[in-house]
Amino acid sequence: MTENTTAAPRSVLVTGGNRGIGLAIAEAFLAEGDRVAVTSRSGGAPEGALDLVCDVTDPDAVERAFAEIEAAHGPVEVLVANAGITRDTLVLRMSEDDWSSVVETNLTGSFRLAKRAAKGMLRLRRGRIIFISSVVGLLGSAGQVNYAASKAGLVGMARSLARELGSRSITANVVAPGFVETDMTAVLSDDQKKAIKAQVPLGRYAATSEVASAVTWLASDGAGYVTGAVIPVDGGLGMGH
Template identity: 75%
Template sequence: MSEEQVSPVKRSVLVTGGNRGIGRAIAEAFVAQGDAVAVTTRSGEAPEGAYGVACELTDPASVDAAFKATEEHQGAPEVLVANAGITRDTLLLRMSEDDWSQVIETNLTGSFRLVKRASRTMLRARKGRIVLVSSVVGLLGSPGQVNYAASKAGLVGMARSLTRELGGRGITTNVVAPGYVETDMTAGLPEEQQASYKQQIPLQRFASPAEVASVVTWLASDGAAYVTGAVIPVDGGLGMGH
């Protein structure tokens, strides 16, 4: 009898905001390792090899519909990566109620809706991996980002509460906190501004999206089975001590 390499069992992975930047890199990394990957976007488009699902995180019915579509296509998500988020940056005294509420509703309440829906099937299966994508801004703070920083800091408290609530059922919940990453947004900054930011970073450079993705895929791997309630910075040392 000839020896054959046994392929790993495909897992169902759901990544929100998976059509560009960090989310796209995360989706592509899971696809590359053989997982069945669905990505949610407002448009429904997806990277090659992934299944695109239109979803609006501020609408509970839309979130539920996205999960149902994913379940029908590839089974209930065993891995959830809550990555989608928005910014409405402005100084506190200029920040409107709408600027505040839109960011909190999308980044924090949207993540609540995602983990609540995903946990239904994870609890029944007695296993699951939840990764919330926060930001170094949620740990350090940043002028002009009171709303964004609050939403990203809130994910830490959410993850640690989920860890205590769901951990006994084999579900891990962790937070990845990226710093400055090479995306379309940072590429559009003036060169002198980019240089100023890099001077604050011990590694003197921005991260690549793939470097953030590699931490996310590790947290979803067997090698991280005993890691939960953790906040892992991917920021080149920018947020040390936080």
């Protein structure tokens, strides 16, 4: 639990909150008593959350989602931009669509969300914007030129927003997970899992709840003076880079 446990419930939006890291984040805010809205392309949200279908690459869909959230919960006070996709392949095989679809979802979609959320936050004179990036955006990864570029871009976006919006008590930060126990990593072979763990000083994957804990801390009163930061949750893999 964070310092918000006894505070008034906040309006929280978690994109891509129907599974994996996003689901854990949504559940963590619900446990703190916040009013949580979850968006995803296919629908599905934890019990107690407002379940909205929204494709972040569609500006009209984003606007409709915010209108529904504001009607149900009030202006978004905490935005967690988590929705993302991968289209992994080596650069010489990477198509224009492989590149543009990943950047449009992961980076432009996050811009779209932050811009819309900032409107309400500026009126409230408070807010928390949290982007879910990746250690890949800091270290790079063969076969993920598009994904790494999109996730690295979130750092520059957050730091620019921190400078633009800080005077209104709005923070903008990044959480950069490493390898996490999700459906995506569950399909790896034992040899692949062993090789990955060998790179991580802590010798294991993260639990989704550990990523969620970093996010809820950034949204708490205790992190009110933290902005423009990149918080790695990677078991030491990136050593802060």
